[in-house]
Structures are given as C-alpha cells and as structure tokens.
Amino acid sequence: MKRLLAVLAAAAVFFAGSAQSQSTLEAVTKKGFVQCGVNVGLAGFSQPDSQGVWKGIDVDVCRAVAAAVFGDASKVRYTPLTAQQRFPAIQSGEVDILSRNTTWTITRDTSLGLNFVGVNYYDGQGFMVPKKRKVKSARQLDGATVCVQSGTTTELNLADYFRANKMKFKPVVIEKLEEVLNAYFSGRCDVYTTDVSGLVAVRASRAPRPEDHVILPEVISKEPLGPAVRHGDDRWFDIVKWSLFAMIEAEELGLTSKNIEQQAGSPNPSVQRFTGATGDIGKMMGLDNRWAVNIIRQVGNYGESFDANLKPLGFERGLNKLWTQGGLLYAPPIR
Amino acid sequence: MLLAALAFALGYLYYNTTQNLEARKIATGFAFLWREAGFEIGETTFSAFSAADSYFRALAAGLGNTFRVASLGIVFATILGTLLGLARLSPNWLLAKLAAAYVEVIRNVPLLVQLFFWYTVIADNFPAPAQAFNPLPNVFLSNRGIFFPLPGDVPVLSGFNFTGGGVLTPEFAALLIGLATYTASFIAEIVRAGILSVPRGQVEAAQSLGLTRRDVMRFVILPQALRLIVPPATSQYLNLTKNSSLAVAIGYPDLVSIANTTMNQTGQSIEGIAVIMAVFLTISLGISAFMNAYNRRVALKGTAR
DSSP, rough: OHHHHHHHHHHHHHHHHHTSOOOOOHHHHHHTTTTEEEESBBTTTTTEOOOOOOSSHHHHHHHHHHHHHSOOOOOEEEEOOOOOTTTHHHHTTSSSSSEEEEOOOOOHTTTTOOEOOOOSSOOOEEEEEEGOOHHHHHGTTEEEEEEEETTTTHHHHHHHHHHHOOOOOOEEEEESSHHHHHHHHTTOEEEEEEEEHHHHHHHHHSSSGGGGGGEOOOSSEEEEEEEETTTTTTHHHHHHHHHHHHHHHHHHHHHTTTTGGGGGOOOOOOEEEEEESSSHHHHHHOOOTTTTHHHHHHOOOOHHHHHHTTTGTTTGHHHHSGGGGOOOOOOOOOO | OOOHHHHHHHHHHHHHHHHHHHHHOOOOGGGGSSOOOOOOOOOOSSSSTTTBBBHHHHHHHHHHHHHHHHHHHHHHHHHHHHHHHHHTTSSOHHHHHHHHHHHHHHHHSSSHHHHHHHHHHHHSSSOOOOOOOOETTTTTTTEEEEEEEEEOOOOOOEEEEEEEEEEEEEEHHHHHHHHHHHHHHHHHHHHHHHHHOOOHHHHHHHHHOOOOOOHHIIIIIIHHHHHHHHHHHHHHHHHHHHHHHGGGGTTTOHHHHHHHHHHHHHHHHHHHHHHHHHHHHHHHHHHHHHHHHHHHHSSOOOOOO
C-alpha cells in the first residue's frame, strides 16, 4: 500500500515537472528539424512531386524557417493534414508551424489559440462550373448543388453569400479533397467552390478537360492565407513572421538566390542590414546574423517562390504583387 | 486501490488538459452550442435547417439523419440477413452456394471500400437531372437522387434540379445499401448458427407429426433459434449504428460529419468529441436495453440473466 502511494507520488512529481513546456525554438533546435503541417496535396501550395519531394509556396515558408534556424532549408519534416485535422495538430504541438493555405480570421486568431504570422497569399472564394451549364454569373446559381470540403471558411462564406442574395442551394459536404473533386467531376454537383487559387490549381492539374470548366467572375470573400503558430510563444512567432517578411523584403530590395552572395558587399545600408553585414538583427531573435542570407540563398525570395510554384499553373500575381507595384505585399523594415 | 489509481489518472488528465488549454488561450465550455452555425446542411430528416440556426440545432439535425439511416439500415439488414441465412440452409444447391458466396465476399471487404463502391455506382451511372430516367409518373432517377411524389407535392424540373416532392439522395442511398448489405452478411451467419443449434430431434419430431417444412420452420425451429440469435444480433445492430459514422467519407450529413464541421469551425475538439461519444453511448444503450428486454421475453424461463 505504502509502496504504491510512493510510486504514485513520484509519478505526480514527474508529470508536474514535464507540464512546463520548453519554448518551441529550444524544442526545434534540440530535435534538429522543423515539423511543418501542410496540405495533403494542393498543387502550387504544398504537394509532393513525382520523386516525393514536397514543393509549394507553403512548403517554402517552412524551408525558410529551417534555413533561418539551422542554416539548412532541408531540415524540415512534413505532416500532411486535411482541413479537419489541421487545427488540433497545431494546437496540440504535433506540428511547429501550420503552413496550409489557412485563412486568417478572428475566430482562428483568438478562440482557436493560434497566432497568424502574416499573409503569404491574398485570395478570395470563387465558383467553378462546367461550361455546358451556360452560367455567366454566380447570381444565376439559385437551386444549384454545390460540392464543398467540410470544416472550411468556404462552407460558411457559401451559406452567407446565398443567404445574402436570397438564393437556395444544396451542399454536398465531403471530408477528403480527393472525394470532393471526384463528386464534382462526375457530375454529382453543379458547382465546386473554394478559394480561387484552389480552383485554378484544380482545373489545371485535376480536370479531365480543363477547357470544359469556367471560373465565374465573382469573388465572394476575402481569404488572406498565411502560416500560423500556437499562442504563448512570442520568440517562435517572431522567427516565423520575420522569415516570411525576409522573403518579401528581399524581392523589394532586388535580392535573389542568384545574387545574394555578391550583395553582401553592397554599399546600400538596407542590404547591409539584411545580409547581416552590419547590426545584430539575427542575434536579437536568437539566430545567426546570416539568417536572412540563408533563407534567400536556399529558398529564394517571394517572387522566385511564386514563379517556381504558382506561375506554371497559370496563376497571376494579382493582389500578391509588391506594394511598390500596386499589390498588397508589404514587409515592415528590417532594421 | 484500483479505483483510487483510476481516479488519480483521470484527475491528472483533466488537470493537465485544462492547464494547457488555458496556457494556449483556447476557448472551452459548451457556450458555442448556442451560437449561429453559419453553414448549410444538405438534407435533414425531421425539420428544415438554415445557416442562421444554432450549432445545437445543427447537431440535432445530424442526429436525425443518423437515426434515419441507422433505423432503416437495421430493418433492411435484418430482413435481408434472415433471408440469406435461410437461403444458405436451403436444400436447393444453387441457392445455398450463392448465399454462401455473398456472405464470404461481403464480410471480407472493408465497409469503407463498399461505401465508395455504391456511391460511385449510383453517382456515375444515373444521368443528370435534365436526362433523368422516368420509370413511373412523377418518379425520377438522376444522379442528384431519386425523386418521388408526396401527397400534394410533385417533383418538377426547374433550373439545376428538381424541386418539390421527396428525395433520396445518392449519399443516403449509398450509405443505406452499403450498411444494410454489409451487416446482413453477418446477420445471415448468426441466423444460420441459431437455426443449426436447434437439436435435430426437434425437427424430426415435428416432421413425424406431419408439419410442412414451412410450419416446422415457423413454429418449431425459429422460436428456439431466436434465443441464440438475439444477443449477437444486438451487437450487429450496434455495429451498424456506429458504422453509420463513415457517412462523412461520402458526404452524407450525419451526426459525426456535422460534429466534425462544428469542431473545425469553433476549434473546440474536446467538447465536440464529448458530444459524439455521449450521443452514441445513449443510442447504443437504448438499443441494448430494448434487445435485452426482448431477449428476456423469448428466452426459456430461467436461462436469461
């Protein structure tokens, strides 16, 4: 009896000790890689290629963080997550970063316990219908059957839009993206709805005949997509945030993966601060001063990432141009 | 001693969970049930649902859908299973072998695969609403569902779809057919075991009294076989109810599918899972209680405990 109580007491002390969590940066440094939560397969954002190597702009964010922390962009392991699994995975600590084309909303930022580090793709929700339906506008979709993936802001925006326009619809809500696409392409639904980036990617990569489908002109919501980390860890939040901003700032300064090494000797003070030639910016975050150089050399700047992953699928920069060119991408100064 | 250890473990789990939720500032509590849901549900059983209703009403609608598919599934599975069990014992060689083949094949293919199969068969092979089959007046077969007239309400093609009348969606039909055929294969074996358990002497005595084959089955064999059939059949009914949660894979809005959507929108996974567990536990206990009462009625006096 006494021995059992002693064992239980020891167990209680042991568990109480481990309830104090390490900071994420310490945990990541100790295990030697960043655990990145990504989409199971969305062309252009996060998808394994034919050799099994993960590619996409969401993947590049995680690689940038690994380059900043370890100096090696390959020190990332990927966890494919469906829309249902993504929030419990980041909340519980199963992944260190959620980089999975997730829309930044106030509910997710507050009651779900997440901190969004920024926006890496400004998007909006749209509709795709087969051309033979002869539908020119989303206003003509009264009574349609709409395929949608479960547990997304898409479901909510869809209901709001049809309610606001006094139209009725029937949703077909399926968990797995692959099954949703099967249902749409087999004719079970009239309409497929998701972010316009998803529609373009799906039409280019998945449609049996891409020219048979048309994306309607209406964009019915704002969908700022960006990576997120957990509440309660400010240092890790700063590191991920500034890794993304470094990629955007590099494009603004004209630094690419090809010229970053030569630019270390540049007389431009902004470039000097960026490359760590002057100042101690890396050390302020607990990283090496060459953190930004490592990111740009191994992953590239935002424009390079976009051109490598999204341009081949037919994406235009649109809202995702730099602010100097009329778009929305604006990085705070690195100084 | 064991209770103390269990209480300690549960208490620690609860404490750890609430500490971590508080540290991460994740919302807790059941207050979210009364907030507006904001999403639509494809079909409901008892009352209509709109996106302005609360999460509570959404979960209730999901429960209604689960109830519909589970109750009809149990009925069809029992009928089909009993017929198959009897068929396998038939003196007709072909019938017996066909039933045996059915049982062996259906039992050994995973249910999820069978559900995808039925869904693809129905969704791919029925035509679009504009070219729907029209076998009977006002009955239409299309890949949006089977439309049939209700008193005072006939389905009419308008725009994208049929409006009016009743509808069996492909999701519901696929789930019902898949669950019923799968569970029927297990019930067939249970029925066969029950019938074979009746002593041969009973059958011979009944036949020597001049009863026909059908009367022997109805008055002598089945009443005695039921005592062996009812407990395992109860398990199969519970399995069918729980397997209905696979609906989320083919798009039928049952309780688990809607609870998953709710969990994803509100971020409160623990409360959502607790709701699912509580509901299924209640349904299962209800089915068990009902079947145990029935078992006591048909059992030999003194054998039911």
